[in-house]
Amino acid sequence: MSTPSSKSPSDLQRLGGIFTKALLGIAIVLFGLEFFIHRHGVVSAEESFMFPALYGFLAFLFIVQVGKWLRLMIMRKEDYYD
Amino acid sequence: MISHMPPGLIMILAAFLLPVIPHVWRQIYMLGAIALSAYGLFLGAGTHFVWTMLGLDLILYQADALSLPFAIIFHLAAALNVIYSWHDRDWQQHCASLSYAGAAIAALHAGDLVSLFVWWEATAVTSVFLILASGTERARKAAMRYLLFQVTSGVLLLAGAAILASTSGDIRFTKMDLGDTATWLIFIAFGIKAAFPFLNGWLQDAYPEATPTGTVALSAFTTKLAIYALARSFPGTDILIWIGAAMTALPVFFAVIENDLRRVLAFSLNNQLGFMVVAVGIGTELALNGAVAHAFVHIIYKALLFMSMGAVLHQVGTIKASELGGLYKKMPFTMVCCIIGAMSISAFPLFSGFVAKSLTMSALGDAGIIWAYFVLLFASAGVLEHSGIKIPYFAFFAHDSKIETGEAPIGMRVAMGIAAFLCVGIGVFPSLLYSILPYAVDYHPYDAGHVTSQMQLLIFAMLAFVVLVRLKLYPPEIPSVVLNSDWFYRRLAPMVGLPLLRMVMLVWSGLLQQIRGLVNAIWDRLDRIMHSPLAGPTVSGRAVLVQAGLLTLLLLIAYAAAG
Incomplete structure (x- = not known):
């Protein structure tokens, strides 16, 4: 992503594109399966429609966001302890 | 013998x-x-x-x-x-x-x-x-x-x-x-x-x-x-569930912002130990099997991840995310092994982490400890973030760092290959692992509901990563140090302790000076008495005076003892 032009995407960008499409493909399959497979949950809420997907998605966003806030508090220069 | x-x-x-x-x-x-x-x-x-x-x-x-x-x-x-x-x-x-x-x-x-x-x-x-x-x-x-x-x-x-x-x-x-x-x-x-x-x-x-x-x-x-x-x-000590749950959740946030990829793995190691500690805290047969199985597979996939990062460090000379990237073409074998380790630790179905972690999660569900169950589920998304995505992404993809290098020595590659093989082997044939666990196991991790639940969690968490990267909201790697609990004794203790120590030393030296002054004053007084005695001959020198004093004391003690 450092030197690509919009006309000729770099190998990394191409890989990123393939990866995203594959993920979306699997996500759609999982969405479809949700109509056929009964998932057992520890609590009833866990059995609600696409619950693990939502939980995973939100948990990920939350972790990254808290990480960003944490940076403001506990990130120091590399030579902090030297 | x-x-x-x-x-x-x-x-x-x-x-x-x-x-x-x-x-x-x-x-x-x-x-x-x-x-x-x-x-x-x-x-x-x-x-x-x-x-x-x-x-x-x-x-x-x-x-x-x-x-x-x-x-x-x-x-x-x-x-x-x-x-x-x-x-x-x-x-x-x-x-x-x-x-x-x-x-x-x-x-x-x-x-x-x-x-x-x-x-x-x-x-x-x-x-x-x-x-x-x-x-x-x-x-x-x-x-x-x-x-x-x-x-x-x-x-x-x-x-x-x-x-x-x-x-x-x-x-x-x-x-x-x-x-x-x-x-x-x-x-x-x-x-x-x-x-x-x-x-x-x-x-x-x-x-x-x-x-x-x-x-x-x-x-x-x-x-x-x-x-x-x-x-x-x-086993079955309740407090371990609390301690373990904290261990799974807290390191996750530190790992997001850590720049040294081996240190990211160290945070990840801490998070994985949390799963095992929770399982020991539950203490049921299923949970203890979970703890042991998790420790078993964890040693392999964590070693594999450390081996892949060690291979990068050995070849490139740095393991800082901010300096790495794009190595997938230069070290393809290491990259594949790293991704297998990453998928194992993230507990993708057909990889070793899945068949082990499932035991602990089921034991938590059976024991009805719902809060801990959801903390561990949250931590599972965290594992995916730092070990599943961050490690391979920043080392082998992210951006082209233009580093010229090749694959690691053959021994490193063979070891990584064996570990990767074991990660997949145990994931596909969990009965091999289950047969050596402390308690008899009647557990089947591969039912449709369980697999789709786990896949939903992982795939949609990965989608969140893709969204963040595409929107340029994913935090970039910055050369830095992240403060951890060692800060308390590396910085806080010296910060509080050194002034305290200085104060104690100051009081001590002041006290010593006072005592020295007092002793000198006493000697001066004695010297004056010796040079102008009230009666008898002059006693020459302090040493003689001290000896005379001691002999007098001895004499008194001897009298007291005899009396």
């Missing part, structure tokens, strides 16, 4: 000969020593070697269903480490790692707390050389801090054992009820090595400072020995 020797001890003894054996033969010799030690496991369950000393029965070789899976994986990890460091001609490191693995294996077979203490400390003093071997001042300081924590853990263990010996006389290394001073001391001793919250600083501080091969060895033994000790002594 050799089969009755405690497993592991033979590895420690074998390590003494390493300096005189030439390179390559040395590696073969080490594999032989590990095989010989593993041969001792065939003796099976029971007490095989007891040494009576100073009235204590030291049980040096005791085996049961709990020690066996740990013993198998410790031997395997030791062998993998020998293969991984095949290129390394530094005999000191081989000496350290072989005796370190040996001490950890011997500790698994200790049947009493005193024997455990001996091996517990032996793991500390052998492993510290793996950190020192880096040869930098930074590593030396980290090694000293590491040693301080490890030895403290041993001293607490010994103190607990001593109290038990003097009160009940029972020092067997067995199940205990947390309550009195002795059991608390032992609990904290185990907690230090298991990297409980706020006792964990040494792990993230020291492990990433070791050599590329040293960190692989370190990642396997000390912490899992602590998990074994907790599983043996404190």
Whole structure:
């Protein structure tokens, strides 16, 4: 992503594109399966429609966001302890 | 006779000969020593070697269903480490790692707390050389801090054992009820090595400072020995569920922003230990199976991840995310192995993490501890973030760092290949793993509902990553240090302690000055008296005066005694 032009995407960008499409493909399959497979949950809420997907998605966003806030508090220069 | 020797001890003894054996033969010799030690496991369950000393029965070789899976994986990890460091001609490191693995294996077979203490400390003093071997001042300081924590853990263990010996006389290394001073001391001793919250600083501080091969060895033994000790002594101790849950969740946030990829793995290691600690805290048969299975597969995939990062460090000379990227073309084999390790730790179906973690999650559900279940589910998304995505992404993809390099030495690749093979093998055939767990297992991880639940969690979390990267909201890697619990003793303690110390010294020197003034004044007065005596001859010199005084005192005491 450092030197690509919009006309000729770099190998990394191409890989990123393939990866995203594959993920979306699997996500759609999982969405479809949700109509056929009964998932057992520890609590009833866990059995609600696409619950693990939502939980995973939100948990990920939350972790990254808290990480960003944490940076403001506990990130120091590399030579902090030297 | 050799089969009755405690497993592991033979590895420690074998390590003494390493300096005189030439390179390559040395590696073969080490594999032989590990095989010989593993041969001792065939003796099976029971007490095989007891040494009576100073009235204590030291049980040096005791085996049961709990020690066996740990013993198998410790031997395997030791062998993998020998293969991984095949290129390394530094005999000191081989000496350290072989005796370190040996001490950890011997500790698994200790049947009493005193024997455990001996091996517990032996793991500390052998492993510290793996950190020192880096040869930098930074590593030396980290090694000293590491040693301080490890030895403290041993001293607490010994103190607990001593109290038990003097009160009940029972020092067997067995199940205990947390309550009195002795059991608390032992609990904290185990907690230090298991990297409980706020006792964990040494792990993230020291492990990433070791050599590329040293960190692989370190990642396997000390912490899992602590998990074994907790599983043996404190299964079903409720507080462990709280401690473990905190361990799974907290390191996740630190790992997001850490720049050193081996330190990210150290945070990840801490998070994984949390899963095992929770399982020990639940204490049911299913949960303890979960803890042991998790420790077993974790040692392999964590070693694989550390091996892949060690390979990058060995080839490139840095492991900072901000300096790496785009290595997938230069080190494709390492990249594939790293991704297999990443998928295993993230618990993708068909990988080893899935079949192990499922046991713990099911045990939590069965026990009805819902809050912990959701914390661990959240932590699972965290594992995916730092170990599943961040590690391979920043090392092998992200952006083209234009680094020119090639694949790591053949030994490193073979070891990574074996570990990757095991990650997939155990994931596809979990019955192999289940057959060596402490309790009989009737568990089937691959039911449709369970697999789709896990896939939904992982795939949509990955989609969140893609969204963040595409919107440029994912935090970029910045050369930095992330403060951890070691800050308390590396910065806060000196900040508070040094002024305090200075104040104490100031008061002390002031006091000394006062006393010196007082003494001088007394002498001056005496001198004046001596030079102008009220009666009799002049006494010459202070020494004579002191002697006269002492003789008078002696005379008085003699009179008093005679009277």
